[in-house]
Amino acid sequence: MLRLAVTGAGGFLGWHVRVLLRTLGWPEPVVVTRHDLTDPTAVAAKVTGVDRVLHLAGINRGDPTEVASGNLRIARQLVAGMRAADAPPKAIGYANSVQAGNGTPYGDAKAEVSAILAEAGLPVDDVLLPNLYGEGGRAHYNSVVATFCRVLADGGRPDVHGDRELSLVHATDAAARLVGTATDGSWDATMPALDIGVRELATRLAEMAASYRTGEIPPLTDRHTVRLFNTYRAHCFPAHYPLVLPRRADARGVLVETVKVHGGAGQTFCSTTRPGATRGEHYHLAKVERFVVLRGSAEISLRRVGGTEVVRFQVGGTEPALVDMPTMWVHKLVNTGSDELVTLFWTNELFDPVRPDTWPEPVEASIPRPVAAVG
Structure with missing residues (x-):
């Protein structure tokens, strides 16, 4: 050190x-x-x-x-x-x-x-x-x-x-x-x-952008491709989000395609969150992570590492929408409703407990006044 x-x-x-x-x-x-x-x-x-x-x-x-x-x-x-x-x-x-x-x-x-x-x-x-x-x-x-x-x-x-x-x-x-x-x-x-x-x-980059315009994930076949995609996503944030997902309804119920990946690895998991409870409070350096609320209501909040401004998105299961976490932004999800929250998460890589690329830090932290970053 x-x-x-x-x-x-x-x-x-x-x-x-x-x-x-x-x-x-x-x-x-x-x-x-x-x-x-x-x-x-x-x-x-x-x-x-x-x-x-x-x-x-x-x-x-x-x-x-x-x-x-x-x-x-x-x-x-x-x-x-x-x-x-x-x-x-x-x-x-x-x-x-x-x-x-x-x-x-x-x-x-x-x-x-x-x-x-x-x-x-x-x-x-x-x-x-x-x-x-x-x-x-x-x-x-x-x-x-x-x-x-x-x-x-x-x-x-x-x-x-x-x-x-x-x-x-x-x-x-x-x-x-x-x-x-x-x-x-x-x-x-x-x-x-x-x-x-x-x-x-x-x-x-144009091919990445064309896929991502509707929330589809382009092929992330190697290390540099993932980092180029993260760089592009950084320029989409926050204006590109939340991105409302198409819904298909019939007599049986409703279907929502939450993640469409063009090749590459990934991991999908769901969670329930009690009213008032929080998930997240960390950031990633390279991992692509997606949140989609399927039932209930939540606030997703994010802060750039070293910054003070917090960006907030209100999302709910009545109109499922994706929010992808930009790399090097601390983020969390809070259940703001009175009922249990159901959320789908997707990452572009399998979780590795030895190298999780998950770095704990609170979103709304008391931090020293940062040096303003260019860009």
Whole structure:
């Protein structure tokens, strides 16, 4: 268990780092803000005594010259603060890029930042990151995956101007590599990459979106496909839910198709819940989970990990509707009626008690004011 300080904690990768630390049960990281970086004394106070500083902050968009100079300035400010610390950190983790040293202003600056960080006189774990994707990414900024997902969630189609090969790594895997934790079922510190062309990526995501428009689950055949689907679902939340399910009634009664899966594994189970009782109070990093109330009335409430706003859905058995839990959102279900509640649950994988991907946390918790995440 390490004590970390993080620059760029409010960004896309920074949010995944903070969620992973919460999942591991490690201390909340010390957040070094852009404002802190303007004052070496403020930086020194924050990094004193920490085990590792993760340098995630950077400038990715804008005038190439300004992007380059801004990244160099941030690195020099961080080094000045670390040098002034009474008890300097033991090491530095640097979120570098595979573009480092490629002859562009951005790439050459990323390489130079590595040299600047080494001037602190501490071991530097220089992690060359490819294109990152995942939940919380901002369209037209963090990745082409986020852009395509946003367009599809809004009912459009991705516009592919040219095709090229991409190497994609999920942001939680990158976070695990930077944090230095061992690989687990929900994250992989070896950062396995998905090598895919832009056009094929657009097609794959469009097929997912077409299936999911009516609540059908597309084929989830491998690890990256599940994470791409979770990324797409993140852009559907909360506007896409609850999704009312078709009902077929005849003299015998009513039939509702709650889950239609196009291939892949899964597990379905039902529960009864007494009036006023609660189920859930946890989050998942990768698991797809669906709630459908079949009898009674309930409130489903969700909160993004590290956030404070709670999203609530009122659902009932008179008009069955699905609500799929977005990954990295704490969620619970409460029976709000006077009768027993009957709920159907579905997950995309069989429950594994050794690696359950179920991390306890209350939805309506008293938590410190979070750093706002981008996206």
